[in-house]
Amino acid sequence: MKPLYIANWKMNMSFGNSVNFCLNNLKQLQILTNNAEIVLCPSFIALAPMIEILKNSSIKIGAQNCSHYESGSYTGEISAQSLAEIGVTYCFVGHSERRIYFGETTDVIIEKANLLLQNNIQPIICIGETQEHFKTKATLTVLKEQLNPILENISATNMRLIIAYEPIWSIGNGIIPENSYLEEVFAWIRKIIGSHAPDYTPQLLYGGSVNEKNIAQLKKIARIDGFLIGNASTHFEQFFSIITHY
Numbered sequence: 001m002k003p004l005y006i007a008n009w010k011m012n013m014s015f016g017n018s019v020n021f022c023l024n025n026l027k028q029l030q031i032l033t034n035n036a037e038i039v040l041c042p043s044f045i046a047l048a049p050m051i052e053i054l055k056n057s058s059i060k061i062g063a064q065n066c067s068h069y070e071s072g073s074y075t076g077e078i079s080a081q082s083l084a085e086i087g088v089t090y091c092f093v094g095h096s097e098r099r100i101y102f103g104e105t106t107d108v109i110i111e112k113a114n115l116l117l118q119n120n121i122q123p124i125i126c127i128g129e130t131q132e133h134f135k136t137k138a139t140l141t142v143l144k145e146q147l148n149p150i151l152e153n154i155s156a157t158n159m160r161l162i163i164a165y166e167p168i169w170s171i172g173n174g175i176i177p178e179n180s181y182l183e184e185v186f187a188w189i190r191k192i193i194g195s196h197a198p199d200y201t202p203q204l205l206y207g208g209s210v211n212e213k214n215i216a217q218l219k220k221i222a223r224i225d226g227f228l229i230g231n232a233s234t235h236f237e238q239f240f241s242i243i244t245h246y
């Protein structure tokens with residue numbers, strides 16, 4: 001399995017910037033896919049044009065969100081079916097910014113994940129604890145509360161499970177956890193998946209302030225299958241350095 005690098009552009013890249021990122025770096029992006037699986041997640045309106053630009057490449061395109069309704073009168077929403085129809089193959093669920101700013105609950109996350117799976121879109125399930133949880137050593141309890149109901153209620157046929165562990169206290173601020181802490185958390189997540197959903201093949205990603213300076217340290221961690229990268233992924237040179245650091 002190639003390491004997986006997922007770029008979360010959030011609302012930080014405009015439509016024009018997103019399209020230009022692909023047009024300007026198409027060849028190099030394609031070369032990167034020899035040794036890595038790369039998923040770019042722009043905002044909704046850039047999805048279709050980016051899919052068109054990258055159609056002859058191995059770069060995958062992911063959405064940052066989808067509706068938890070299948071279809072219907074839900075003004076402003078975008079369904080998993082529509083995403084699939086334009087060629088989206090990945091989508092985040094449970095990102096901390098959706099949980100915090102848009103009230104995304106575990107039930108909603110499960111509904112979204114199942115709709116995505118029904119439409120052959122791979123959910124990228126994000127979990128992570130707050131600083132308060134971290135300080136009070138409640139991380140594993142919180143992750144268990146976030147993860148178990150999802151593992152028990154999703155029905156995937158492809159059996160690929162992508163979990164991005166993103167401590168909320170390390171997102172967007174340049175702070176990353178100690179390697180020993182991440183090793184403990186990742187081992188524990190693998191154990192939980194092994195006991196609750198043994199048929200799945202998990203791919204575990206770390207996300208939170210990954211950049212070209214700290215990637216050497218992060219890549220020393222055993223058994224991380226890839227990275228979810230926010231801010232640094234909006235600068236091609238930084239994204240490139242992160243992926244090509246061996």
Ligand code: PEP
Nearest residue numbers: 171172207208209230231
């Ligand atoms: C994120 O929010 O998914 C993320 C990883 O952001 P950043 O890399 O900017 O901390």
